[in-house]
Amino acid sequence: MIPLVPHKFETGETLNAARLNGNFRALADDLKIATDRRYAHSFAVFDFGGSNNGNGDGYRTFSVQVPTGYQIDIESIEAYFWGADGDAYTVTLGGDVSGGRSLSVTGAGATVLAWAADSFDAKLTAGQTLTVSYDGAGTWTLTRGLVIVHFRHNRFNGQAPSEYEGLEIDGTTTDDATPLNNALSDYATDVAAEGNAAEALRLVVFSMTKEHAVPTTLDYTFRIPAIGARVISADFGVCADSGSESVQFDLDNESATQQVTATVVGAGSGTMATDLGNSVDSTQAQDDSDDSADDWTLQLQGAGSADIYRAYAALWLGE
Amino acid sequence: MTLSGIISASQLDSDFGAQRSTLEAAIQRAPSRAVYPLNVFDLTTSTAESLRVLRFLPEDDLEVESIAVFSGVTGSGSATITATLTAQSLLATTAVPSGTALPEFVLNKTISVSDGATTGAGANARTDYQSTTGDRLTLKKGVPYMLTLSSDSANAVDAQAWIVAKARFRLS
Numbered sequence: 001m002i003p004l005v006p007h008k009f010e011t012g013e014t015l016n017a018a019r020l021n022g023n024f025r026a027l028a029d030d031l032k033i034a035t036d037r038r039y040a041h042s043f044a045v046f047d048f049g050g051s052n053n054g055n056g057d058g059y060r061t062f063s064v065q066v067p068t069g070y071q072i073d074i075e076s077i078e079a080y081f082w083g084a085d086g087d088a089y090t091v092t093l094g095g096d097v098s099g100g101r102s103l104s105v106t107g108a109g110a111t112v113l114a115w116a117a118d119s120f121d122a123k124l125t126a127g128q129t130l131t132v133s134y135d136g137a138g139t140w141t142l143t144r145g146l147v148i149v150h151f152r153h154n155r156f157n158g159q160a161p162s163e164y165e166g167l168e169i170d171g172t173t174t175d176d177a178t179p180l181n182n183a184l185s186d187y188a189t190d191v192a193a194e195g196n197a198a199e200a201l202r203l204v205v206f207s208m209t210k211e212h213a214v215p216t217t218l219d220y221t222f223r224i225p226a227i228g229a230r231v232i233s234a235d236f237g238v239c240a241d242s243g244s245e246s247v248q249f250d251l252d253n254e255s256a257t258q259q260v261t262a263t264v265v266g267a268g269s270g271t272m273a274t275d276l277g278n279s280v281d282s283t284q285a286q287d288d289s290d291d292s293a294d295d296w297t298l299q300l301q302g303a304g305s306a307d308i309y310r311a312y313a314a315l316w317l318g319e
Numbered sequence: 320m321t322l323s324g325i326i327s328a329s330q331l332d333s334d335f336g337a338q339r340s341t342l343e344a345a346i347q348r349a350p351s352r353a354v355y356p357l358n359v360f361d362l363t364t365s366t367a368e369s370l371r372v373l374r375f376l377p378e379d380d381l382e383v384e385s386i387a388v389f390s391g392v393t394g395s396g397s398a399t400i401t402a403t404l405t406a407q408s409l410l411a412t413t414a415v416p417s418g419t420a421l422p423e424f425v426l427n428k429t430i431s432v433s434d435g436a437t438t439g440a441g442a443n444a445r446t447d448y449q450s451t452t453g454d455r456l457t458l459k460k461g462v463p464y465m466l467t468l469s470s471d472s473a474n475a476v477d478a479q480a481w482i483v484a485k486a487r488f489r490l491s
Binding site for chain 2: 005007009011012013020023026027030031033034038040041042045047050072075077080082110111113115133143144146148150152184187188191192199200202203206207208209210220222223224225227229265272289290292317318
């Protein structure tokens with residue numbers, strides 16, 4: 001990397017205060033840019049599949065929980081809906097989102113995309129829950145709904161930004177090098193703080209909406225690419241007809257060693273039952289997403305006697 | 320370096336350059352990769368696009384690292400499934416004021432990967448875009464993209480796809 005400072009000082013030139021100040025201002029500007037870029041922007045995709053007004057809430061609800069030690073700032077939400085022309089839907093962010101927030105979208109046809117978006121400003125801290133849901137007005141039929149929640153994560157987890165302002169020499173200073181030393185030392189201190197950037201937080205949601213009238217027919221494995229990420233925690237949810245069925249979630253690494261397991265029992269009446277905040281804290285040993293041998297797997301297996309409609313696993317990743 | 324006494328030009332250059340380089344290295348720590356999965360159950364050649372698409376709008380520039388497609392539990396018979404990533408207009412049915420043609424992005428490029436002869440669970444194909452030859456792609460923030468799954472067969476197959484993309488943090 002070639003250092004990019006405004007002025008290169010040459011032997012024999014007269015030390016010019018303006019040029020010196022310019023270099024210090026450039027350093028200060030760079031620190032400001034670094035501060036601005038401490039945020040990693042992410043988005044989580046919640047795939048609702050299809051539903052209609054006769055189905056229970058569980059068909060159209062996701063819940064996830066911010067992992068311990070992290071916080072997220074929700075910035076915006078998008079809805080991609082394919083529903084009957086004129087049907088009115090409301091997407092809601094709830095749980096611990098202050099006051100709840102909603103977005104309206106009107107269907108344009110069963111296979112015609114209707115899109116809506118809005119900015120949001122909501123902060124969720126460790127252990128708080130984000131619920132993403134939608135509902136329709138009157139009689140409605142949704143072919144498929146995708147809701148994307150954009151959020152940002154401060155890679156410094158709230159560390160105060162640098163206030164370094166450089167050095168202003170007035171051109172008449174005849175002091176020794178102390179002011180320069182101090183200015184550069186202050187800068188080095190703030191750069192060192194920037195060096196503490198932690199992992200960016202990502203949320204990946206694996207969901208399935210295929211109905212399984214016989215729960216034991218649910219035996220499905222999602223593959224998760226190796227990206228050298230740390231799986232911080234996992235949230236699970238199941239929507240089923242009654243409490244007589246369950247779904248077991250098994251997250252295995254590339255060596256088929258189990259990293260986390262959970263069994264979620266149906267809550268009945270099409271209600272979403274959840275098991276949130278399962279600590280995993282396991283780092284992928286490989287980072288070659290192009291090698292299938294390095295994939296992790298997430299297996300969902302059903303048990304019981306009543307219908308299973310939806311199941312999802314939300315993985316919080318850090319890298 | 321600590322300056323003292325007579326300051327040489329090389330001292331100044333060295334110190335400014337070192338500080339800037341240190342910051343550059345600091346901000347480049349922790350490049351972050353993200354996974355965007357798409358799962359479609361009972362995919363056939365007649366499955367409507369609305370049921371086999373992931374649309375998204377990145378808010379960071381993202382370097383595409385890999386794209387993959389693979390089958391989970393299959394029905395009977397064979398099928399070739401394809402995952403395709405492309406930039407698209409958000410509302411594909413909306414005519415623009417100047418005519419009926421849709422606006423396209425200058426950087427519009429379609430990439431895809433196919434899994435041929437899918438006859439059992441676990442078949443997969445993937446392409447690495449980090450390799451030193453061939454395409455190297457960046458998804459621009461603020462541009463809408465879509466990842467679609469498609470099949471050439473009436474035989475239903477449970478299909479999965481993903482893209483892995485990396486966000487980098489740079490000073491300039």
